[in-house]
Amino acid sequence: MDTEASIISKSPEETINFAKELVRPCQGGEVFALIGELGSGKTQLVKGAALALGFKGEVTSPTFSLVHCYKGEKFDIFHIDLYRVENVPSILSHYLEEILYAEAICFVEWPQKIEKLLPSWTQYWEITIIAQNERKIKRIR
Template sequence: MKMTYTQKDLPEMAEKILKNVKSKVILFKGSMGVGKTTLIKELANHLGSQDTASSPTFAIVNEYEIPDDLIYHFDFYRIKDIQEALDLGVEDYLYSGHFVFIEWPEKIESLLPEDAVELYIRMGMDGTRTLTIDI
C-alpha cells in the first residue's frame, strides 16, 4: 500500500494506517528528518493519548497512555549494538501485547516479531511524503 501525503493530511494518514495494519508492532523506516516521529505523534493522538509524544532519541523509549492500552515508542538510532537493546528488556516490550512503535528498527532486526508491520517514509522534492506500508 502506497500513499502520498502532506502535513495537513496526517490525521487522515493515521486513521488509514491503523485501519490497515494487522500488528501492534509498527516499524518506521526512513532517513533522518523524514517525519517518523511526527507520524508517530499523530498515531498516538489518533489512539487517544493525552501525552505529548516526542522523540525518545536519548531515553531510547517513551511510554504513552491511551484508553485501555499503552504505546511504547522506541528510537534505536543511538544504540551501539543489539546487546544494548536486550539490556533494556526490548523483548518484553515487543511481546507485551501493547502498541510498539520503533524508529530505526534496522538496529534490532533479529529481535523483531515476524508479524511486525514496516512503514517506509520518503520525502519528495516538493515536501510531500510517500508512505509505503508492507502489509
C-alpha cells in the first residue's frame, strides 16, 4: 500500500473492509501502529484484519489485558492496547519484543508508549474522527 495512502471511511463496515485490503498482502511479521483517539476505530480496523486472516471469533479491545492473540488460518494476529500503561517495565518490554518480532501480524494501539521497541518496518496509521461515523485513515509512515 502506498505510503501516502488515505481513505475516508463512512461506517464501521467500511473501516473493516479497508483493513481486509490492508492485510491481504501480508506475509507474516508485519507490525501496524495505530494512532487515534479513543473511539476512532482502531479496534474496528483490527477486527477487519482478523476476519480477513481467517479468525472466526469476536475481536475486542485488550485495554485491560494488554494483549489479545487471535488464531488466523495462516498467521496469529496480536492486538496490543497500551492505553492504560504509563511506563513499560523491562519484563513487559521483553514480552512485547517477542510478539513484535514474531512471524505473526501485530497491531499496536497507543504505539508512542513503546516507540523504541517497534521494528523499523512498522507501518504507522492514523485514524482521525471526522464525524460520528466518518473517519480518515491515513498512513503516516
